[in-house]
Amino acid sequence: MIDRMLEINNHYGDDDTELNNAEGNNAYQPFNETEDGGDINIQDVMMAPREKKTILAQFIPTSGDYNALTSVFMDNLANFALMVELLVFVFGMPRDLVTKYFIPGPAFAIMIGSLSLSAYAIYLDRNEKRPGILYTAIPLGLDTPSTIGLPLLVCGPAFLAAKAAGMSDADATYDSWIVGCATVFLIGCFKLIMSVLSFTTRQFHAVGKASALAGIGLALLGLDEILVIFEEPVVGWVSLWILLLALLHRQNKQGKILGVDLPFNLSGVLVSCVVGTVLFYFMTGVGISVSEMPTNVFSDYYVSYPHPSNIFKAFKRAITQNISIVIPYAILVNISSVSVIDGARSIGNPYKFKWVLLIDSISTIIGSLFGCGVTQTTPYIGHLVYHNKFKAGSSYSTISGLVIGLGGFFGYLGLLTNILPKPAILPIFIFICFEICYETLHNTKGIKAHHSIAIIWAFFPSLFQFAFIIIGQISPILANAVVNPEMVQEQFGLSLTVVQKIGTIMILANGFICTALFWGTALAFILENRLKKASIFLAICAVLTFFGVIHSVDPNAEVYVPWNIPSSPTGYSNIPYHWSASYLLIAAITFGFSFIKTHEIHHPPTVHTEDDDDNDKKQAGKSGLNRFKFWKSNQNESYLSYSNEIQSPLL
Numbered sequence: 001m002i003d004r005m006l007e008i009n010n011h012y013g014d015d016d017t018e019l020n021n022a023e024g025n026n027a028y029q030p031f032n033e034t035e036d037g038g039d040i041n042i043q044d045v046m047m048a049p050r051e052k053k054t055i056l057a058q059f060i061p062t063s064g065d066y067n068a069l070t071s072v073f074m075d076n077l078a079n080f081a082l083m084v085e086l087l088v089f090v091f092g093m094p095r096d097l098v099t100k101y102f103i104p105g106p107a108f109a110i111m112i113g114s115l116s117l118s119a120y121a122i123y124l125d126r127n128e129k130r131p132g133i134l135y136t137a138i139p140l141g142l143d144t145p146s147t148i149g150l151p152l153l154v155c156g157p158a159f160l161a162a163k164a165a166g167m168s169d170a171d172a173t174y175d176s177w178i179v180g181c182a183t184v185f186l187i188g189c190f191k192l193i194m195s196v197l198s199f200t201t202r203q204f205h206a207v208g209k210a211s212a213l214a215g216i217g218l219a220l221l222g223l224d225e226i227l228v229i230f231e232e233p234v235v236g237w238v239s240l241w242i243l244l245l246a247l248l249h250r251q252n253k254q255g256k257i258l259g260v261d262l263p264f265n266l267s268g269v270l271v272s273c274v275v276g277t278v279l280f281y282f283m284t285g286v287g288i289s290v291s292e293m294p295t296n297v298f299s300d301y302y303v304s305y306p307h308p309s310n311i312f313k314a315f316k317r318a319i320t321q322n323i324s325i326v327i328p329y330a331i332l333v334n335i336s337s338v339s340v341i342d343g344a345r346s347i348g349n350p351y352k353f354k355w356v357l358l359i360d361s362i363s364t365i366i367g368s369l370f371g372c373g374v375t376q377t378t379p380y381i382g383h384l385v386y387h388n389k390f391k392a393g394s395s396y397s398t399i400s401g402l403v404i405g406l407g408g409f410f411g412y413l414g415l416l417t418n419i420l421p422k423p424a425i426l427p428i429f430i431f432i433c434f435e436i437c438y439e440t441l442h443n444t445k446g447i448k449a450h451h452s453i454a455i456i457w458a459f460f461p462s463l464f465q466f467a468f469i470i471i472g473q474i475s476p477i478l479a480n481a482v483v484n485p486e487m488v489q490e491q492f493g494l495s496l497t498v499v500q501k502i503g504t505i506m507i508l509a510n511g512f513i514c515t516a517l518f519w520g521t522a523l524a525f526i527l528e529n530r531l532k533k534a535s536i537f538l539a540i541c542a543v544l545t546f547f548g549v550i551h552s553v554d555p556n557a558e559v560y561v562p563w564n565i566p567s568s569p570t571g572y573s574n575i576p577y578h579w580s581a582s583y584l585l586i587a588a589i590t591f592g593f594s595f596i597k598t599h600e601i602h603h604p605p606t607v608h609t610e611d612d613d614d615n616d617k618k619q620a621g622k623s624g625l626n627r628f629k630f631w632k633s634n635q636n637e638s639y640l641s642y643s644n645e646i647q648s649p650l651l
Contacts, residue, residue, distance in 0.1 A: 058122045061395040067267050068392035071382060072139050072400045074269045076110060078425045079142040081417040083374055085228065086151040090473060091159050095418075097173040099302045102155075102374050104408035105181070106142055108306040109367025111405025113140040113377050116359045118397035124350070125394070133348050136387035137397035138340060138356060140363070141404075143378035144432060145216040146187075146329055148224065149513075150374050152469055154322055155180040157556060160476055180373030181309035182318035183326060187376050188364035190330035195357035206446030208521030209335045210439070211455045212328065215462030215516050217436035223466050225429045228422050232291050234283065236423035239276030243268055243427045259389070269428055276424025297418050303411045306370035321558045324549045328513030333360070333378045339439070340379040347387055381435065451524055458520030461512035468509035471502060478502055479555040482572050507575070510557040511550030518544075522590075531594035535587045542583035551579050 061069070080103060087093045087102060114137075121137035128135065158179040162172035229236035246268025250258045262271060283289035311318075318326075337357055344351050356379060364376045386392040407413035440447070440455065447455070471478050481488050481503035488499050508515070518541050525534035545551045548559040553575050562576040 055122070058125070058393065059395050059398060061399060062391070062393065063265065064386070064390035064392040065396035065399070067265055067390045068136075068139070068382075068386040068396040069400050069403075070267045070270045071386070072141060072380065072396065073403060074267070074273060074425070075380065075382070075428060076141040076400075076404055077413065077416055077420070078428050079144055079147045079375070080106070080413055081420065081422060081425055082144075082225070082429070083142075083147050083151060084414070084417045085422055086148070087155065087159075087374070091151070091156040092169075093159055093173050093176075094169050096302055097170060099411065099414040100304045101173065101177045101307060101371060102180075103414050104304045104306040105309075105367055105371025105373060106375055106377075107404050107406075107408025107413060108370050109363050109372045109377050110141055111401045111408075112366055113359055113363030114397045114401025114404070116363070117356070117379075118394045118401065120351070120355060120359065121349075121394040121397070130348075134387065134391060135349055135394060136344075136383060136392050137394040138344060138351060138383050139380040139386065139397060139400070140360065140377055141380050142375045143329075143333055144221060144429060145213070145332065146378075147375040148220040149216070149325065149329065150180060150183065152220075153325055153557075154183050155374050157476075158317075158321075161556065164476075175314075177371070177373045178309060178311065179314040179317055179321075181368045181371060182311040182314040182373075183322045184372055184374075184376055185311050185365060185368035186318055186322070186326045187330045187333075188361055188368055190327055191334055191357070191364060191376075192361040194330060194334045195354055195361050204331075204517055205454075205521040205524040206444050207451045207454045207524035208458060208517045208519070209331070210444040210447060211458030211520040212462075212513050212516035213332045213336060214437045214440035214455070215459045216332070216513065217433040218459060219462035219466040221429045221436070222433035224469065225426050225433075229426050229430070230423070232280065232289065232421065232423040234289075235276050235280045235421060236427070238279055239272045239424045240427035240430060242275055243272035243431055246271060247431055265390070272427060273420065273425050276427075277420055280421040280424055291421075294418070298415070301411055301415050303409070305409055306372075309369060309371050309373065311368060321556055323559060324511035324514050324544075324552070324557065328511075328517060329376065331517065332513065333376060336381070337379045340381055340383055343381075343384045344387075347384065349387070450527055454520050454523035454527055457523050458516045461508060461515040461519065464505050464508040465512040468505050471505065479506060481506060482553045482575065483555060507551045507553060507579070510548075510552040510554075511544070514544065515541075515550045518550075526590065529598065531590050535591040535594070538583050538587035538590060542580045542587065545583060546576055546580040548576065551576075 083102065083106075084095070084098055087098050088095050117140055118137045121135045125133075125135040155176045158176035159172050162175040163169070167175060229240060246260050246262060252258060260268070262268060280289065280291070281293075284291060284293040334357065337360060338353060341351050341353050341356050360377055360379060364372070367377065386396070404413070407416075441452070475492070477491055478488060481499050485496065485499045485503065488494065488502070489496060494502075518537050522534045522537040522541075525531070525537070541550065546562060548554060548557075548562075552558060552560070553565075553572055554560060560576075562573070565573040565576070
């Protein structure tokens with residue numbers, strides 16, 4: 001028995017000890033404390049040795065694998081449909097060229113990453129010593145915030161700028177694709193650096209990192225997509241509500257958390273999409289829909305392949321125009337990936353952080369070299385669901401990678417995005433928006449209730465970005481509201497006050513992710529009475545603003561050297577100086593306040609009735625018992641399901 005103990009301890013003793021939780025303990029604990037105070041689970045030691053699956057058995061899917069496969073495929077298909085929607089219908093790119101250039105590259109990147117993560121899961125499973133441990137491969141797909149942000153902030157504007165310069169639609173599409181590939185390559189490189197030098201992201205407060213991601217979820221996944229979903233109100237409402245009824249957890253009067261078991265263990269995402277699609281074609285077929293029946297669906301079917309991209313042709317433009325987008329997107333995916341890995345380790349799948357992050361980074365880089373110019377890859381948050389509810393293994397990841405990758409080659413991904421109505425497949429993004437915002441507010445380490453002010457403050461830049469996206473869709477000329485307000489006034493007949501407000505929205509929107517990171521971090525440190533550290537981040541904001549990384553006054557949001565900005569009667573050339581000086585002033589004021597004495601504030605006690613006190617005691621007892629069960633349990637259950645105090649209503 002002692003030999004068995006030593007064998008297990010040696011197997012898990014060399015894990016990633018540098019990545020600790022907020023209390024300073026390793027995020028993954030292979031053994032649970034026993035009732036007598038010991039630190040070895042005797043049951044694991046006494047049970048029979050683990051039976052290894054053959055390599056062939058690892059690739060044979062179970063019913064759970066099929067459900068996980070359906071979920072991953074539908075999530076990625078929704079991202080592809082959204083990408084086509086933005087590029088074709090918002091910016092006017094030719095659909096055939098979008099299908100030829102923009103779809104195969106991301107599909108190829110997903111295939112590389114999914115196969116790699118599947119192989120990693122099989123490797124760990126075959127070297128596992130503990131019996132009864134199910135290894136579920138970490139799913140990989142398109143990063144939804146990037147799938148929305150890069151078309152709106154990089155590829156679309158590059159296409160419009162190329163057309164304004166006199167290029168044809170075909171040449172402008174190709175030019176925007178090259179710019180996008182160079183931008184994604186830079187994102188992949190920054191992710192690669194951060195996977196090795198993880199300390200770079202630790203300097204930001206958890207509020208800044210989580211709120212920047214949640215702001216994207218609220219503004220770009222929530223507000224932006226709900227406009228598309230409700231363009232067809234009947235289909236949109238029905239699809240969205242079925243999805244929420246199927247996926248949201250419920251809580252009964254006894255405090256028990258309830259999940260929905262659909263017939264045949266079907267995926268709620270698939271059911272929602274199928275019902276919405278059938279309803280859409282029925283309504284359009286009988287002529288009672290607000291939309292028309294799609295025509296020439298199969299004529300838009302194109303077979304393509306991942307085209308090698310000459311990223312160095314647009315490398316300089318990608319740096320000067322998009323560096324304020326590149327770094328924040330890389331940081332946010334790094335943060336969300338660590339959360340996914342943390343969740344996997346909490347249920348007994350000890351994936352190493354560095355290997356998962358390296359696989360994701362390399363997949364993004366390789367994808368950018370072969371045409372992935374509109375999004376990046378990321379590990380998906382669905383791992384806990386696929387493990388706990390579906391009992392999926394690693395074959396679903398292998399199959400999904402092949403199905404999606406080959407779909408980019410043979411064209412059926414583009415065909416499906418053309419056949420399936422957007423209001424039927426986009427509601428998944430509303431659910432993802434809920435999930436991201438809930439995790440930010442309740443389950444992010446380092447975020448407390450008093451940080452809510454900083455979280456709301458960090459949401460503002462994303463909301464300004466959403467507003468500016470709508471303004472830009474009215475006319476790209478409005479982006480000149482800062483540099484040439486007179487032209488905007490004459491063109492649209494607007495008052496000077498309205499034009500100035502549009503200009504301020506643009507300044508606050510440019511570099512919005514980076515702005516949210518720094519705003520949230522600075523205010524969170526102030527709320528923790530760490531004013532000196534907050535002043536450092538405010539001073540860094542001054543530097544970033546001075547060179548246009550955030551708050552750029554350029555219509556294309558490019559970085560610049562402010563003294564090279566030509567002088568103007570409107571005085572916009574002085575704006576970078578004013579904004580930078582503002583940040584420096586508040587940094588100095590914050591630093592000065594750190595020397596002012598503080599006093600403790602005593603809040604008046606809350607009046608409780610006897611019934612309230614009895615209920616509080618009961619709930620406290622349940623909560624304490626549930627937290628005790630969380631640390632004691634070694635079963636395959638999500639850590640989100642045990643605490644009544646911070647119980648997620650989401651899967």
